[in-house]
Amino acid sequence: MHTAPLVLLMMGSDTDLPIMQEAVGILRKFDIPYEMRISSAHRSPARTMALASEAAGRGVKIIIAGAGMAAHLAGVVASKTILPVIGVPMPGGALNGVDALYATVQMPAGIPVATMAIGKAGAKNAGLFAVQILALSEPKLARSLLNYRAEMDKELEQKDAELQLR
Ligand code: RP5
Numbered sequence: 655m656h657t658a659p660l661v662l663l664m665m666g667s668d669t670d671l672p673i674m675q676e677a678v679g680i681l682r683k684f685d686i687p688y689e690m691r692i693s694s695a696h697r698s699p700a701r702t703m704a705l706a707s708e709a710a711g712r713g714v715k716i717i718i719a720g721a722g723m724a725a726h727l728a729g730v731v732a733s734k735t736i737l738p739v740i741g742v743p744m745p746g747g748a749l750n751g752v753d754a755l756y757a758t759v760q761m762p763a764g765i766p767v768a769t770m771a772i773g774k775a776g777a778k779n780a781g782l783f784a785v786q787i788l789a790l791s792e793p794k795l796a797r798s799l800l801n802y803r804a805e806m807d808k809e810l811e812q813k814d815a816e817l818q819l820r
Pocket of ligand 1: 668669721722723744
């Protein structure tokens with residue numbers, strides 16, 4: 655049986671896929687059903703808007719949108735839905751992601767986009783932020799997130815202990 659996606663991951667181009675895989679890795683780790691779509695605010699605007707406006711009706715709870723350069727994807731998606739939209743600026747191009755960061759984060763008042771860091775860190779955090787939102791109404795997920803944090807803490811402690819032995 656196909657599980658309905660809770661998170662819709664959108665990206666402006668297939669060239670964004672290697673970065674967006676970081677978000678996918680997190681969603682898989684926490685067992686969150688997701689769907690990935692390539693759709694561009696500029697190159698396929700009608701399809702992008704349809705995907706955004708139909709998402710809530712399909713049971714999607716959160717949209718993650720990654721795009722580079724003049725990155726309007728997250729903003730356009732946010733304009734067509736009241737689901738929370740998490741934006742991930744892609745690196746690359748002449749400005750290496752700073753253009754995408756500004757384009758994604760500088761939304762006019764009224765249509766928010768929760769913007770993450772540029773690139774892999776941002777994509778990973780987008781996945782985690784989506785899990786955190788879902789955990790508000792899912793105690794099991796909240797426990798998994800606390801375990802994830804505890805693991806990170808333990809890993810660093812281990813690295814520190816190794817450093818002391820050098
Ligand atoms: C954006 O333009 C995409 O999100 C991508 O990051 C960037 C470049 O796209 P390609 O020319 O690599 O397809 O729309």
